[in-house]
Amino acid sequence: MKRHTLAALSLALASAGVIAQTAAPARPQLPVPTAAQITERCDKDLAAARAMLARIEAGGVNRNVFRAMNELSMLIEDVSGPLYIIGNVSTDKATRDAADNCTVKYAPLETQIYQSERLFKRVKAAKPADAVERVYKQDLLDAFEDSGIALPLAKRKRVQAITEQMANIAKDFERNIREDGTKVPATAEELTGTPQPVIDKLKKDEQGRLIVTLDYPTYIPIMENARSESLRERVWRAKQSEGGAQNLKLLDQITELRQELAGLYGYPDFAALTLKRKMAGNPKAVTDFLASVRKATLEREKQDIDELRAFKAKTFGTPLEATRVNRWDVSFLQTALKKERYSVDNEALRKYFPTEASVRFMLRLSETLYGIRFEETKVPTWHQDVRVVNVFDTKSNAFIASIYLDLFPREGKYNHAAVWPVRNVSKLTGRTPIPVLVTNLNREGLDQNELETLLHEFGHALHGALSVARFNAQAGTSVKRDFVEAPSQMFEEWARREEPLKFFAQVCGPTCPVLSKEQIAQLDAARKFGAGLRYATQWVYASFDMALTHDRKDKTSLDAWKRIQGSTPLGYVEGTMFPAGFGHLVGGYAAGYYGYMWSEVLALDMLSAFGGSMLNQKVGGAYRQLILAPGGQRPPHELVEAFLGRKPNSDAFFAEISGKR
Structure with a gap:
């Protein structure tokens, strides 16, 4: 059976006029289709997925149903994964809309897959060969149950209709936020206290007033520094009504x-x-x-x-x-x-954390802890700001993954911070992952909160990039939702501690001022304030x-x-x-937002394994192997217990709330 890897899909799309290229890329890369190309291909790609489903139902794809489902998962991800990210970051509204409109068509496809009685019988009858296949089989059976396989036909049809309707609602909801475009006029006097570089970037309206946008590099400095309470109220109210x-x-x-x-x-x-x-x-x-x-x-x-x-x-x-x-x-x-x-001045901190140096620190830190190295590469992307780094294992020199970094705000772009697991690993097929990190950082330098955000999101990216899961659907961040934030929350800590911050100064070089031990202690005290x-x-x-x-x-x-x-x-x-x-x-955290704090309980407990050595490569290696690599192949509590050598507890979390950690 031909494997539908992203490289193979890229070639197929190129022959159809979707991607202009003459040969397969040296490393897998994301397609960047136009609105017309997305519209032209959408129904054809869905038809191809449904055709593969029919062949699997009939036993004609792979005699091992677990491998067959893995093939189907990759085929769907190869098309829908890039569209999800393009719908959130493309500079062209028509392309974003086309991507959104196509991705919602995949919601009923998933329900169709897991409402298939013939496929259900194949999975239920399959004999797992080992513990990984046992977990995967149970995940598949859970998906069948969640899609209504046991329900009467009329109810199954209603489940499918609801699933499709909710996907459309979620698409419209996110689009309304992303393209809200609310702006708040302000006078120069009202902006007194706001950092001058922020003011200098503001455009003016026809009346000569400065126009405040709600992107975070503008919004946060104004809310933190503008002395005019009237302006802060107007800007805050606007932000509170986005969508x-x-x-x-x-x-x-x-x-x-x-x-x-x-x-x-x-x-x-x-x-x-x-x-x-x-x-x-x-x-x-x-x-x-x-x-x-x-x-x-x-x-x-x-x-x-x-x-x-x-x-x-x-x-x-x-x-x-x-x-x-x-x-x-x-x-x-x-x-x-x-x-x-x-003596903590967020704006003054930007000279300690220049944006480019912060990115280098993030990469060098990850290399040090996890036994990997990064090489930046040039490939076609959706915007000139987007950077791509290839990831290699230090010992074997094997290529592991590519990570896309889209760091700065622009009109029409997703306006928060997130990572899309656009392409997940499958060790069964030699498939390598591509996570995409999207933030809205300040180009002129970061404050400590922004550095934490960058590390947080890169924690998600590493979770995807360093996964060695056998099956695509269990890879990387495909873990229980109330565990998924734990690795990223733990990685935030490296933006706060003395040892990694000294390492930052080394990475930044002689052009960066160095935070003293006393300054770092003051930063920690300031962070605890307001807990x-x-x-x-x-x-x-x-x-x-x-x-x-x-x-x-x-x-x-x-x-x-x-x-x-x-x-x-x-x-x-x-x-x-x-x-x-x-x-x-609407984006997956319904009955799950508590998971941010639930995950933090585990994150702060796992952090204890590093003790006083935040750059400990032995502990970092164990963390990579025991927490990041397995993905969803094992339940989270088993992963954490294996890493800590004991059952987790919430002591560090509640100490953090009380300011005593």
Whole structure:
């Protein structure tokens, strides 16, 4: 059977006029099709996948059904994977739209695959040869169950219709955020305090006013530094309403569809339906966990707000009893207080973390810890800013993966930070992975939060790049959703500790100033300040998610948000609609947002294995082998126990909330 690797697919597409090339690339690379090419190929590629499905059902692809399903998984990923990323990063709106419109057609295909009774019988009858195949078989059987294989035909058809409708809603929801384009006019006086390089990049409207965009390299410095509370409020309100009222309607629709889907399977709610596939296992485990977080954060949150209120009163000369901390004040007051108390100036930190040096540090750090090396290569991409690095194993010199880096903001691009596992590994076929990292960083240098973001996302990229999973569908970040953030959250720590920050200075060279031990200690103290507010915010997000998928007390998603955010000390701000821009809830984190904190429990516990040596290559090698390499071939708790040599605990996580870690 011919294997549908990306290189083979690229050649096939080239012959059809999709990619202009004369020979197969030396390394697998992502196609960059136009809108017309996507539209022309979409239905043909779907037909090819359905034809392969029919051959597998009949036993004509591979006598080993596990290998046959692996072939099908790769075929689908080769076409849909590049389209998912192109839909989020292409500079051409028509191309983004074409990619979005094609990718939603793959949702009913997946349901069709796992509603196939003939295929189900083949998988169920198959005899796994070892532990890896046993896990893979169970994953496939779970997918059949989740797609309704045991349901009556009418219900199965409704499951497929709901799946397709939710995919369309998610596409529209994300597009509305990505292309919101809201801008806020401001005067030069209102921008007083904002770093001059940020101001210099702002365009002007016909009235000569400066136009503030909501991309993070603009938004964050203004919210942290602009002294005008009026401007901060306008910019904050605009950010809180990204996506608009249309997205509130879409979120309500998808919430109702999820509830209907749960009912078709006989579950009381969507959380009960989906949590059975996660580490938590059931809604009670999640609500108990969130209750413990709330207990740990509530008093600290109030203390943080009291400190900010006192600082605001002192700064602006207002009576304490008449001073109120608003949500648009928090970043500004925290930044100013940290500068005064800890001598931490986020903008001044950019000279310590130049953007290019930060990327080199990220790569050199990964090379040191994990026994790999990177080589930058030139291949066709969707934008001139995009960089591609090939990854090699140091000992064997074997090619492992390619990683695409799309680091800077531009109009129409996905406006947060994420990694797309566009092409996953399959050791069974010699297939190599291609993760794509997308951020919106400041070109002029990073503050510590941005350096953490860069390392966080690269942690995801490494999870995909260093995977050695046998089957494509179990590779890299294809792990339980409440574990997937753990490797990336752990990697953030290398942006904070003295040893790796000294290593940063070595990588950066003589042009970089060096943070002293005392400065690093002050940075750590500043980071600990505000932990109550930070984790309380995560509690709000996770609780809101559970309100939509489990509690079901509220008429609309906005009502749920008002109730939950309104229960916090800072309250709900009338007129805002944060859920309209909460893309996580349509992008795979429904009944799963708690997973960020659940994963952090494991991340901070795994970190303990490094002890006082953050560049320990022996521990890094064990981490690569035991945590990153297996992907979903073993349950996460087994991976963590094997790495730590004991069962995990939450001590470090709750110490982090209390500021005592």
